Every structure is written in C-alpha cells, then in structure tokens.
Amino acid sequence: GAVVSQHPSRVICKSGTSVKIECRSLDFQATTMFWYRQFPKQSLMLMATSNEGSKATYEQGVEKDKFLINHASLTLSTLTVTSAHPEDSSFYICSAPRDRGNTEAFFGQGTRLTVV
Amino acid sequence: GENVEQHPSTLSVQEGDSAVIKCTYSDSASNYFPWYKQELGKRPQLIIDIRSNVGEKKDQRIAVTLNKTAKHFSLHITETQPEDSAVYFCAANPGNQFYFGTGTSLTVIP
Numbered sequence: 118g119a120v121v122s123q124h125p126s127r128v129i130c131k132s133g134t135s136v137k138i139e140c141r142s143l144d145f146q147a148t149t150m151f152w153y154r155q156f157p158k159q160s161l162m163l164m165a166t167s168n169e170g171s172k173a174t175y176e177q178g179v180e181k182d183k184f185l186i187n188h189a190s191l192t193l194s195t196l197t198v199t200s201a202h203p204e205d206s207s208f209y210i211c212s213a214p215r216d217r218g219n220t221e222a223f224f225g226q227g228t229r230l231t232v233v
Numbered sequence: 234g235e236n237v238e239q240h241p242s243t244l245s246v247q248e249g250d251s252a253v254i255k256c257t258y259s260d261s262a263s264n265y266f267p268w269y270k271q272e273l274g275k276r277p278q279l280i281i282d283i284r285s286n287v288g289e290k291k292d293q294r295i296a297v298t299l300n301k302t303a304k305h306f307s308l309h310i311t312e313t314q315p316e317d318s319a320v321y322f323c324a325a326n327p328g329n330q331f332y333f334g335t336g337t338s339l340t341v342i343p
Contacts, residue, residue, distance in 0.1 A: 160335045223278040
C-alpha cells in the first residue's frame with residue numbers, strides 16, 4: 118500500500134507555544150489530505166480537509182486560526198497548533214487517499230501532542 | 234457532513250466465536266465504506282472495504298455487508314482469535330472525505 122509519513126510522532130511543548138506537524142505522502146501525490154484528532158479511547162474526529170493549492174476546509178467547531186493548515190505541495194501538508202494549551206493535548210493523525218473518490222485512505226503514524 | 238453511528242462500543246467474545254459490528258450512515262451520497270482496525274497507539278489499518286454497488290464482500294474470516302436502502306453496513310469476523318483484539322472503526326465517504334464511526338473495542342478472550 119501507499120505510504121504516508123507523519124512527523125513528529127511525539128511532541129511536548131509549553132503552553133502558549135506553537136507546534137507544527139507534518140504529513141507527507143511518500144510514494145504518491147496527494148491533492149487532498151485529512152487531519153483528524155483522536156482522544157483516548159475515542160474515534161477519529163475529522164478536523165479539516167487540506168487541499169493542495171487552496172484553502173483548507175474546516176469542520177464545524179474547529180477554529181481556523183487555532184489549527185493552521187498549509188498544503189504547499191502535492192506531497193506535504195502541515196498542521197500548526199498555534200498558542201497551544203493543555204486542552205489541545207491529543208493524538209493528531211493525518212490521512213491521504215491515493216486517488217479522488219472511492220479509494221482507501223492511508224494514515225500517518227500519528228502525533229501525540231502534550232501541552233504542559 | 235455525514236453522520237456515522239457505530240454499535241456496540243465494546244464487545245467481548247470467546248476465541249473462536251463470531252463478532253459483529255454495525256454502522257449506520259446518514260448521507261445517501263456516501264458510496265464507499267471502509268473498515269479500519271487500530272491497535273493501541275498505532276495508525277488505523279484498512280481491513281476491508283465495500284462500495285455501494287456491492288451488497289457483500291468477504292476476505293477470509295472477515296466479511297462486510299451493505300444495505301443501501303437502510304443506510305447500514307456491518308462487519309463480521311468469524312473464528313475470532315486473540316490477535317483480533319483491537320478497536321475497529323467504520324467509515325463512510327460521501328465524496329472526498331472520510332467520516333468515522335465512534336469505534337468498537339473488541340476483546341477476544343482466549
């Protein structure tokens with residue numbers, strides 16, 4: 118299957134600082150990438166859809182200025198958690214479908230963010 | 234957006250028994266329904282998927298059924314093994330986005 122790489126896998130940051138998470142498609146071009154947030158023992162909540170060359174589409178309730186998404190190339194999308202607070206601590210995971218439409222989405226390894 | 238509901242949230246079965254997980258969706262535009270298995274701290278892995286032009290699909294011990302009229306689909310695992318223990322997520326794709334169910338924590342008791 119296709120490979121999606123996410124970095125870093127774990128990060129601890131101080132409250133008030135910003136953290137950038139990268140999601141790369143290694144062997145295919147991803148015009149679309151999805152960012153999810155997952156709380157312990159809970160499901161993956163879609164935060165936003167990242168579109169290469171255009172603005173991201175955010176789900177209702179997700180703060181655009183808080184979670185900045187940039188999809189600068191066909192293989193890279195970044196999620197920046199700005200002015201992080203302890204309540205932002207979570208598992209963030211990206212995914213990318215190889216093709217448009219009905220195809221499998223491949224997941225990154227996820228990033229465990231802890232804000233102290 | 235799409236609303237996907239999943240039941241049960243937890244499921245315990247004896248090794249060798251079958252496990253069934255059910256999902257419903259709301260958006261009739263959804264036409265692709267994957268199932269993912271996620272082990273603790275790891276990324277979800279696709280185990281089986283079904284498209285809306287198919288009613289049933291089977292892959293060894295795993296099968297998925299889809300009822301488009303009722304907007305529900307189910308995962309069936311037969312002859313369960315301890316290594317099947319994980320969290321399972323269903324998902325629906327109404328276009329180019331994936332919406333996940335709430336997850337089912339499956340425990341297979343040896």
